Amino acid sequence: MKLEADYLVIGAGAMGMAFVDTLLTETDATVVMVDKHDKPGGHWNDAYPFVHLHQPSSFYGVNSAKLGDDAIDETGLNKGLHELASGAEVCAYFDQVMQRRFLSSGRVSYFPMCEYLGDQSFKSMVTGEVKQVTARKVVDATYMNVSVPSVKPPEYQVQSDVACIPLNDLPKLRQPHSQYVVIGAGKTGMDACLWLLSHQVSADDIMWVMPRDSWILDRANIQPGRSGATIGVEGLAGQMRAIAESESIDDMFAKVQQNGQLLRIADEVKPSMYRCATVTDLELQQLKKIKNVIRKGRVKRVSRGQLELTQGAVTLSEDALYIDCTADALARRPVVPVFDGNQITLQTVRFCQQVFSAAVIAHIEASYDSEDERNRLCTVVPHPNTASDWMRVTLAHAMNQLTWSADASLLQWLGDARLDAFTQPANSTDKPTEAMQAAIANINEHGPTALRKLQEYIELASQSELHTSA
Ligand SMILES: Cc1cc2nc3c(=O)[nH]c(=O)nc-3n(C[C@H](O)[C@H](O)[C@H](O)COP(=O)(O)OP(=O)(O)OC[C@H]3O[C@@H](n4cnc5c(N)ncnc54)[C@H](O)[C@@H]3O)c2cc1C
Numbered sequence: 001m002k003l004e005a006d007y008l009v010i011g012a013g014a015m016g017m018a019f020v021d022t023l024l025t026e027t028d029a030t031v032v033m034v035d036k037h038d039k040p041g042g043h044w045n046d047a048y049p050f051v052h053l054h055q056p057s058s059f060y061g062v063n064s065a066k067l068g069d070d071a072i073d074e075t076g077l078n079k080g081l082h083e084l085a086s087g088a089e090v091c092a093y094f095d096q097v098m099q100r101r102f103l104s105s106g107r108v109s110y111f112p113m114c115e116y117l118g119d120q121s122f123k124s125m126v127t128g129e130v131k132q133v134t135a136r137k138v139v140d141a142t143y144m145n146v147s148v149p150s151v152k153p154p155e156y157q158v159q160s161d162v163a164c165i166p167l168n169d170l171p172k173l174r175q176p177h178s179q180y181v182v183i184g185a186g187k188t189g190m191d192a193c194l195w196l197l198s199h200q201v202s203a204d205d206i207m208w209v210m211p212r213d214s215w216i217l218d219r220a221n222i223q224p225g226r227s228g229a230t231i232g233v234e235g236l237a238g239q240m241r242a243i244a245e246s247e248s249i250d251d252m253f254a255k256v257q258q259n260g261q262l263l264r265i266a267d268e269v270k271p272s273m274y275r276c277a278t279v280t281d282l283e284l285q286q287l288k289k290i291k292n293v294i295r296k297g298r299v300k301r302v303s304r305g306q307l308e309l310t311q312g313a314v315t316l317s318e319d320a321l322y323i324d325c326t327a328d329a330l331a332r333r334p335v336v337p338v339f340d341g342n343q344i345t346l347q348t349v350r351f352c353q354q355v356f357s358a359a360v361i362a363h364i365e366a367s368y369d370s371e372d373e374r375n376r377l378c379t380v381v382p383h384p385n386t387a388s389d390w391m392r393v394t395l396a397h398a399m400n401q402l403t404w405s406a407d408a409s410l411l412q413w414l415g416d417a418r419l420d421a422f423t424q425p426a427n428s429t430d431k432p433t434e435a436m437q438a439a440i441a442n443i444n445e446h447g448p449t450a451l452r453k454l455q456e457y458i459e460l461a462s463q464s465e466l467h468t469s470a
Helices: 014-026 042-046 087-105 167-172 187-198 233-245 249-258 281-288 354-367 371-377 387-405 408-416 434-469
Strands: 002-010 031-034 108-111 114-118 121-124 130-140 163-166 180-183 206-209 214-218 273-279 299-303 306-309 312-315 321-324 343-345
Touching (some): 002 014, 014 031, 014 042, 167 187, 187 281, 233 249, 233 434, 249 387, 249 434, 273 281, 273 387, 354 408, 387 434
Parallel strands (some): 002 031, 163 321, 180 321
Antiparallel strands (some): 299 306, 306 312
């Protein structure tokens, strides 16, 4: 069986969907999409039933279709902030985009339940049939390598008489346990703790295994502005000022925390992790109630009544329930050029904004001819992992933003893009408020020093990481 198309896109997850959507809007290209899942949306199909977006729906999904109603939550721990679509809503949204926009355009052929084999061929996981594609370009929309607990067994050993479940199975609980042990301190671990607390489990009965403490983003700072497209100008100004006025890396983190840009669960512990997790103030207050935090490294083995970790062991209740939240979500992958001959590898060009990044890459593909220029405009901002990565992504993000701002047509595109919550729309009739004008002046004043300091600190952190690993 042979197929022909301009683009062969491997992966119909959020990034593949956002890329194809922009390509359909801005070109007349034809596309073949291949994915192992039965439905578009990628890892959202495997997510825990109580998952929600960690950022407002108003700038998630694809550029051409709204997700949600831009409502403000009136109840719950996200109260007062823009709505967060549930996992089920995200999946339904991508399914509709596929059916109503992609397939009905007549330009997209979609092959679910198919595995890419390489060399522009793929195989149906249902019939075994292999199809060969002839495409001008191959787009790798799988590179972020997202892994979630339900599809990945834990890396530690679990004895057979121990109750250990992925957090997906929490809503299936039918019997209480005297202790609930949440393994993992990323956003998924936080969600597991919040779920338990919301179901009236006492904080004293929750043990939280936290191999690393994390810097966390305050979701209140990641909200669309009243015009629907500006966020955080004041926040950014405060951040620039804090960095510019800092005297060391520790002092910088302290100042950025003081000004509300970064949060942490325990003020007495220096975080070594940063993975773009977001919480609200209400969520943070809940998480702080959990005092039984196990900081003894990573789990090696779970036995009845005992947890062995890399830095010691802990005795726990015999009927404890272990909740695995250790999958990596987005891994830190080696950076490769986004545009490389007939290969496009989707990666983040703005920190932790995967769908926005995929849409920008499609726009650049559609609008710029030279590969050098395309790659210059798509400098990769790799997914962060360590606290020092906060500095790296903040700097890389600022540099990309400066490069884009120097290109008037790109700036206009960004301003009009639904997925871009940072850039002011070019046709906005909103007059900047006094506070915003002051913030912009502040950025202009402190920006250059802040960027220079970030460069210095990154150099220092890299040297010390090199030293530690040696
Ligand atoms: C719990 C959770 C909450 C999140 N919340 C947010 C949020 O609020 N905002 C945000 O911006 N990001 C969020 N993220 C990050 C999120 O991962 C990205 O937004 C985005 O969904 C990543 O999509 P992707 O297309 O890169 O990856 P995936 O969703 O993993 O999609 C890749 C697809 O490729 C397919 N595939 C892989 N290999 C092959 C192959 N060989 N052949 C065929 N198909 C293949 C897979 O089946 C999959 O469907 C969240 C992540 C998690 C885990």
